[in-house]
Amino acid sequence: MDIDWNSITHVTKVDPAKELPSDLEVLEGTDLVLVGGSDGVTESNTLEAIRAVDAHLPSVPVCQEPDSDDHVSRETIDAVDALAIPAVYNGDREHFVGKHVDLFTEIGRKPDEVVGSSVPVVGDLLASKGADAVSDLASKLFGEGYVVQHLESAAADRAGVESKWTPEQVAGAALATETFYGFPIFYVEYSGTYGGPADVEAASRYLEETTLLYGGGIDSADRAAEILEAGADAIVVGDCFHDDPETFRETIPSQ
Known part of the structure; x- marks a missing residue:
C-alpha cells in the first residue's frame, strides 16, 4: 500500500509494550498507524x-x-x-547516523555472508530472498527527521538528547530535512507532554514537500486543532490511545 501523506492528518502511535484497548474500533477515523516504542519493545510484541x-x-x-x-x-x-527510520537531529551520533550506517552495511552484505547474522532484519530476509531482498527492503524504508523535545522522556534518554532546541533550531532542522536530507517526514516529538504550537509554526514555514508531524500531549479536540492550525500536516496521538480511548476519539479531527 502506497502512503499518500497529503491525505493524512491523524496518526496513531501504538506502543507494542503497552496493552491495547479492548475494542480496536476506536481506531476508526485515524489515517495511519505507527507501531514502535523505546522501552519493553520486542520483535514479538x-x-x-x-x-x-x-x-x-x-x-x-x-x-x-x-x-x-x-x-x-x-x-x-x-x-x-x-x-x-528516525534520524534524531538533537541526539547522539549513534541515533542520527550510526544505526543507519550499521543497518545498510548489513543490507549490503552478500546473502551467504549474513546467514545466521544476529541482525534479524538482514539475516532472516536475505537468507530467504537472496539478492532481491535488498530492493524489497529499500522499497519500504523511509527516513524521518526527528527532534525530541521532552528531555525526561524515554525517547530522549535512548537517543542521547541533552538539550531542548529553540524554535529557531527546530526550523533549521526542518529546512535541512527538506532541502538537504530529503526525508519525506519531519517529526517534532514531545513524548507525552504538550509543547504547544511554537515549534510547529517555526518549522512549517520551511516545508513544502515534507510532511510535518507533531506528537506529544494531544489529549483533546482543542489541542489537536491548535497544532493543525499552527501548520502541522498531521498530529501523532499515542498515550491516550492506550490510557483513555474515549478521549482518544476526540482527537480525531473528523469526529
Whole structure:
C-alpha cells in the first residue's frame, strides 16, 4: 500500500509494550498507524501489535518505527506498509547516523555472508530472498527527521538528547530535512507532554514537500486543532490511545 501523506492528518502511535484497548474500533477515523516504542519493545510484541491493528483496519496503512534492529524481522517487514527510520537531529551520533550506517552495511552484505547474522532484519530476509531482498527492503524504508523535545522522556534518554532546541533550531532542522536530507517526514516529538504550537509554526514555514508531524500531549479536540492550525500536516496521538480511548476519539479531527 502506497502512503499518500497529503491525505493524512491523524496518526496513531501504538506502543507494542503497552496493552491495547479492548475494542480496536476506536481506531476508526485515524489515517495511519505507527507501531514502535523505546522501552519493553520486542520483535514479538511488535508483530503482535501490527497484526492486531491490521485485522481491524486493513485499509489503513501501518508503519513500523523500530528503535532497534532487534525489533525488525522478515515477518514485521512483510506485515507493514513501510518502515520509518528516525534520524534524531538533537541526539547522539549513534541515533542520527550510526544505526543507519550499521543497518545498510548489513543490507549490503552478500546473502551467504549474513546467514545466521544476529541482525534479524538482514539475516532472516536475505537468507530467504537472496539478492532481491535488498530492493524489497529499500522499497519500504523511509527516513524521518526527528527532534525530541521532552528531555525526561524515554525517547530522549535512548537517543542521547541533552538539550531542548529553540524554535529557531527546530526550523533549521526542518529546512535541512527538506532541502538537504530529503526525508519525506519531519517529526517534532514531545513524548507525552504538550509543547504547544511554537515549534510547529517555526518549522512549517520551511516545508513544502515534507510532511510535518507533531506528537506529544494531544489529549483533546482543542489541542489537536491548535497544532493543525499552527501548520502541522498531521498530529501523532499515542498515550491516550492506550490510557483513555474515549478521549482518544476526540482527537480525531473528523469526529
